[in-house]
Amino acid sequence: xxxxxxxxxxxxKSFGRVQALKGVDFRVKKNExxxxxxxxxAGKSTLIKILVGYYQPDHGEIFFDGKKVKFRSPWDSRRLGxxxxxxxxxxxxxxxxxxxxxxxxxxxxxxxxxNYIEHRKMKRIAIEALKQVGISLRSPDETVAFMSGGExxxxxxxxxxxxxxxxxILDEPTAALSVGETKMVLEHILKAxxxxxxxxxxTHNIYHVYEVADRLVLLEHGEKIGDYRKKDVTxxxxxxxxxxAAGVK
Amino acid sequence: xxxHKKSRAGGNFLQILRIREFGAIVGIAIFFVIFSVxxxxxxxxxxxxxxxxxxxxxxxxxxxxxxxxxxxxxDLSVGAAFAVxxxxxxxxxxxxxxxxxxxxxxLALGAGIGFANGVITIRTGIxxxxxxxxxxxxxxxxLLAVTGGFPIMLQRNIPLLKYLGGRVxxxxxxxxxxxxxxxxxFWIILERTRYGNWNFATGGNxxxxxxLGIPTTRVKLVNFMICSALAVxxxxxxxxxxxxxxxxxxxxxxxxxxxxAVMGGTLLTGGYGSIFGxxxxxxxxxxxxxxxxxxxxxxxxYRAFIGVILIIAAVINARIRKKVAG
Numbered sequence: 001x002x003x004x005x006x007x008x009x010x011x012x013k014s015f016g017r018v019q020a021l022k023g024v025d026f027r028v029k030k031n032e033x034x035x036x037x038x039x040x041x042a043g044k045s046t047l048i049k050i051l052v053g054y055y056q057p058d059h060g061e062i063f064f065d066g067k068k069v070k071f072r073s074p075w076d077s078r079r080l081g082x083x084x085x086x087x088x089x090x091x092x093x094x095x096x097x098x099x100x101x102x103x104x105x106x107x108x109x110x111x112x113x114x115n116y117i118e119h120r121k122m123k124r125i126a127i128e129a130l131k132q133v134g135i136s137l138r139s140p141d142e143t144v145a146f147m148s149g150g151e152x153x154x155x156x157x158x159x160x161x162x163x164x165x166x167x168x169i170l171d172e173p174t175a176a177l178s179v180g181e182t183k184m185v186l187e188h189i190l191k192a193x194x195x196x197x198x199x200x201x202x203t204h205n206i207y208h209v210y211e212v213a214d215r216l217v218l219l220e221h222g223e224k225i226g227d228y229r230k231k232d233v234t235x236x237x238x239x240x241x242x243x244x245a246a247g248v249k
Numbered sequence: 250x251x252x253h254k255k256s257r258a259g260g261n262f263l264q265i266l267r268i269r270e271f272g273a274i275v276g277i278a279i280f281f282v283i284f285s286v287x288x289x290x291x292x293x294x295x296x297x298x299x300x301x302x303x304x305x306x307x308x309x310x311x312x313x314x315x316x317x318x319x320x321x322x323x324d325l326s327v328g329a330a331f332a333v334x335x336x337x338x339x340x341x342x343x344x345x346x347x348x349x350x351x352x353x354x355x356l357a358l359g360a361g362i363g364f365a366n367g368v369i370t371i372r373t374g375i376x377x378x379x380x381x382x383x384x385x386x387x388x389x390x391x392l393l394a395v396t397g398g399f400p401i402m403l404q405r406n407i408p409l410l411k412y413l414g415g416r417v418x419x420x421x422x423x424x425x426x427x428x429x430x431x432x433x434x435f436w437i438i439l440e441r442t443r444y445g446n447w448n449f450a451t452g453g454n455x456x457x458x459x460x461l462g463i464p465t466t467r468v469k470l471v472n473f474m475i476c477s478a479l480a481v482x483x484x485x486x487x488x489x490x491x492x493x494x495x496x497x498x499x500x501x502x503x504x505x506x507x508x509x510a511v512m513g514g515t516l517l518t519g520g521y522g523s524i525f526g527x528x529x530x531x532x533x534x535x536x537x538x539x540x541x542x543x544x545x546x547x548x549x550x551y552r553a554f555i556g557v558i559l560i561i562a563a564v565i566n567a568r569i570r571k572k573v574a575g
Contacts, residue, residue: 054460075462086460092453094520094574103450104461106443115443141267145575 004063005030005167005198006051011060013046020046022222023060028167033189033199035209035230037238038219039246044202047219048169052077052084065166078104083160084169087176090156091144098140101126101159129162130155133191150181157188161195168192169200174208186212206235206242220245267573269514269522272566273529276512276558280533284540291543299420300539301532305428308531309483310502311509312435313476315527318510319439320465320472321452321519322370322377327480327506329388330362331499334481335488336392339401348409352485359481360474362388367473371466377473385503392496403492414489424486428528431479436524448472452519508555509534512562514570521574533558 006028013021021043028034038044049055051062053071062069064080071077074084091100102122108115123140130137135154137147144152153173160168170189174182189199189212201209209216216233218226218241225245228238265271284291291297310327317324334355341351366384370377414424439445450458451465458465480499488494511517512533513526537558538551 073462074460075464078462084460086457088456090457090460092450092457092520094453094516095449099446099449103446103458104463106446108443114437117441117443117446119441141264143574 003030004028005032005065006200007063008047008051009061009063011047011050011062012058013050013055014058020222021050021057024219024222024224026051026217026224028198028200029215030198031193031196032214033193033201033212035206035213035216036200036202036219037204037206037209037216037242039204039242042219042246043222044204044219045171046222048084048171048200048202052082052169075104081164081166082169083163083165083167085153085156085160085171085173087172091152093145094143096141096143097137097147097155098123098126100144101129101140101155101162105163125162130158133158133161133188148181149177150184153177153181153185154188157185157192161192161197165197167198167200169202171202172204173201174203174205182208206238210235210238218242218245263573266569270526270529271514272562272569273513273526273533276562276565277529277533277536280536280540284536284543287540288543291540295419296539296543297420298418298425300535301428302420302422302425303539304532304535305422305424306483306487307502307505307509307534308428308528309424309431309486310480310506311513311527311531312431312524313472313479314503314506315510315513315515315522315524316435316439316448317469317472317476318507318515318517319452319519319522320448320469321455322367322469322472323381323507323517324363324366324473324476324480325378325381325503326362326366326384326388327476328499328502328504329385329392330359330477330480331484331487331502332392332494332496333362333388334359334484335494335498336395336401336496338485338488339403339494340395342407343401343404348407352409355481355485356478359478361477363474363477364470366477367470370473371469389496389500396496398496400493400495403488410489410492414486422486422490424483424490427482427486432524432528439524444468444471449520452516452521454520505534505555506531508559511566512559514566516570521570530562 004027008024008026011021011024024047026047036044046055050057052074053076054074092103107118107122109118126140127137133154135151135158173185177185189201192199201213203209210230213230216228216230216238217224218238220242226241310331314324314327337358338351338355341354342348362384366377366381370380412423414422416422417426439448447463447468450463451468455465484499509530510522510527512530513523515522515526534555537554541551541554
């Protein structure tokens with residue numbers, strides 16, 4: 001029925017006396033890349049964490065793929081196809097690539113009470129899936145700690161695509177990357193879109209998201225202060241709106 | 250990022266270093282050679298089986314401690330659990346309780362101690378170091394209060410105990426067989442099950458694990474329970490050997506268990522470790538103790554020696570880990 005993959009309505013959330021979100025509406029259409037922008041503490045992360053079930057909203061409702069949902073944990077939302085790539089929380093550095101790739105989604109064979117993991121199959125598939133998105137890695141046994149920031153983002157995005165995510169959420173994916181690596185990650189994002197995946201791209205840097213976004217949503221002090229199709233605004237205008245709302249003169 | 254090129258060039262060597270127990274295996278091999286040169290009584294079936302049996306009681310604890318350490322937590326109360334289990338068992342047997350029931354109750358008490366450790370640590374957010382230190386003091390106190398400081402002796406002959414700590418052949422006891430079985434079972438669990446994968450993830454990056462939907466609280470809680478229950482089980486195997494439980498039994502065993510785990514390559518801060526490594530670590534401690542006695546060194550030297558080995562092992566393991574795991 002719906003052409004919206006996500007619709008969040010009138011979301012409110014407080015932490016103690018701090019009202020992090022004051023009734024936010026947020027929508028993402030199918031196959032759309034939305035840039036979610038705002039200064040630090042604007043409520044971007046809180047909004048996303050509510051969407052994936054990390055926090056529960058105090059008020060408001062959430063629809064995913066046309067159905068009303070109440071996620072109690074990130075596990076619930078992941079099962080329905082919402083994949084989140086957090087800045088520092090995407091991969092476990094000390095673990096080998098193949099274990100990371102399947103983390104929480106291990107391929108298992110039930111042997112009595114034991115959930116035996118099919119490690120050979122997992123290693124092979126991890127390498128193949130990465131090759132498909134244009135990343136060739138040396139060994140599935142290599143730990144993630146040795147990969148560059150860009151490679152890590154790419155692995156996390158490839159993982160999301162592989163597991164058939166419908167919505168990919170990227171939290172500051174380019175924050176710590178070099179120019180070249182940023183370009184690479186943006187290409188991966190466009191590739192994800194080509195495969196019909198919707199993307200939410202959280203950042204406080206308009207220039208990183210402007211190139212790939214279809215729509216830009218601006219948050220400030222827990223309120224939505226703007227929702228633009230990209231072609232209607234310039235990066236400079238967006239910056240000015242955010243700065244004005246944040247009280248910078 | 251010139252590590253990339255290095256890793257390609259030295260691929261084979263890295264593949265060897267990637268074996269997490271590498272340091273421990275080399276270490277134990279060195280000690281084996283040294284002691285067999287020093288004493289010709291070292292490499293005899295009898296002595297080696299005895300050494301292995303002595304390693305078992307420590308090693309069974311070390312298995313649980315390793316599981317728990319990988320998930321990023323700590324247990325200082327295993328030494329106390331090691332004594333509390335047999336004490337409960339002995340008191341129940343002496344009061345005419347069925348031995349199977351008594352074992353079940355002792356193990357359940359162990360799991361209960363672990364559960365309390367876990368719930369307190371996770372709910373309140375205080376470090377498990379403190380929780381389990383308190384738990385250790387509590388149970389040590391209970392032990393002294395209940396026994397009045399005197400050992401409790403077994404007053405009935407319980408044939409079942411043979412299968413916990415009785416002799417199999419020569420110096421080999423059933424505890425050694427249990428050690429092998431348990432090490433194998435937990436090695437499989439850690440390396441080849443979903444639970445093992447979650448265990449590494451929980452200790453490696455708890456935020457990422459939570460974000461990916463891993464039930465980290467449950468993982469930790471189960472580990473605390475496994476850890477204490479295995480400590481009780483190890484205590485029962487020791488009890489089966491002596492038929493007597495002293496309230497000071499197992500003192501400092503918690504530290505030796507941690508030492509075994511660390512020598513085997515397990516990281517104190519979580520996310521990295523090996524059951525097989527702990528197996529070798531416990532074996533190494535037992536071998537050094539035995540070897541020094543055979544070499545005619547005064548018994549006091551053993552602790553000093555273990556201390557030095559522990560530090561060296563930790564340093565070497567850290568170096569290797571930096572190369573292969575970052």
